[in-house]
Amino acid sequence: MPVSAGYVSREAVTNLWRNRLMTVAAILTVAVSLALVGSSLLLKQGASKATAQWQNGVNAIVWVKPAAGATLTTSIGSELHNSPYIKSCVYRTQAYDYNEAKTILPGDELNSTSLADYPPSYRCILNDPSQAPAVYQQYVGKPGVATVKYPGQQIKTMQSVIHILQWVFLSVAVVLLLSASVLILNTIRMAIFARRREVSVMKLVGATNWFIRLPFMAEGLIQGLLGAAVAVLVVLSLYWGIGLDATKTAANQGNIIVQMSLGGWEVAGTCILVGVVGVVVGVVGSAFAVRRFLDV
């Protein structure tokens, strides 16, 4: 027997309005939990992207003592060029780094530094980024070399921080999703309870179970969808707000956020996933609520 969509939506909206306080609570819980799911997903994608960028970028920097002199500096340079670990190497003068600092640092901070604070350096890209420690061992004590830096340690720390954050986000989100389902279940149950006379008359005169069930399931679906919509807004504002948007922040190179920036497709995928989870939570919650009432 066909159940008209008009009937289902009319009944569902009436029920939602009758029970609006509980509805708002359910929608907000869905929204908060899904926002957490969404942002932890963004974080994960951002982190893996940033790692990839680091690994493709500069892997080791050999800082040269400014007093080393031209011959020593060039000999370090040619040694680096011939090293089996190193793919390519670029020499940066003091002036280059100082000029770069001028574009990044705010004025008062720049005043406290001078050209002498920026030693010349070789920016090297390794054949295999994991061999950075070997490069460090080889060059750190050489004459003319001030120090060798590689970002492996920083990446590892950051990755583990992001990893922990992600698990915290996800576990909080799972607990909240459960409570959202229970809240939806409870709102639907209250809606059914408020209409128990109608439901019993419906059963008596032979309405099919789907006819009785659908308006309540539509109610749960609407709650899940509205919650997901709010969560999508939160995820999007996070994306644009703190500048994970790749197209906007291309100018600020060197910023961690930039290296974590994501493209539109990744964000769209996250939003779609959030929406799907919202729908599932709503439908599952209401299906459980309805099941017991129709068991005659």
Add this chain to the structure above:
Amino acid sequence: MIKFQNVTKTYKRSTVALSNCSVEIDKGEFVFLVGPSGSGKTTFIRLLLREELPDSGRIWEAGKEIGHLAKWRIPYLRRNIGCVFQDFSLLPNKTVFENVAFALEVIGRPKHVIATQVPQVLDLVGLAKKRDSLPHELSGGEQQRVAVARAFVNRPLILMADEPTGNLDPTTSLGIMKLLDRINRTGTTVIIATHDAGMVDQMRRRVIELDRGVLVRDQAHGVYGIDGATAAAGAGSPTGSLAEQAPVGAPANDRPGSFATRT
């Protein structure tokens, strides 16, 4: 139309509601189901509605054994059974018309069918003028008429009433009984579970008496209590009989009636 074969139903707390009950009711019959509280009358009705399943024994309705009915077909079974209760069970926020129309709406009847059938049945129960009243604006008798109208609007094969006059005074009860009698004459099988001795005695129809789940009496043209003052049961047509005696099992029904074909 209805056949019970050795039906036994026991509830969890080991009270026997029906014990080895066998009975047959033909199409178009008018049957009173009598007996003290707890004798199994309501269980009888619940079994017919397939709200309960018997522990043992078999039940047929219109040639179908309902113990073997798939769950999804139960609603379709109930569309062939109208049911009236002591408490009327009307929806308080709907008008008389809406209450009756609701029974058709929820089984997916189109609007034009509702627009013609509801006024017809309201006319039959004598409430055509009160179609826009709310239940609380009506007397008890009028509310029960609405309930009868709702039970009958889909033209069921069987109309069942569980204590339909339990909340009503004798005069009003008489009106309801007359109404059920009229419905019976359209060919509908009518089964009434009641305590109302006066009604049963006046109507002189088939009486099935249950006592603690056991069928103790099945009598054509019977009275409420076999030991009562009106014990000369079945001996012709007594004066003061309210309804004309229709022959038991009168085939006044020309509708094709099969649960399988009606949806």
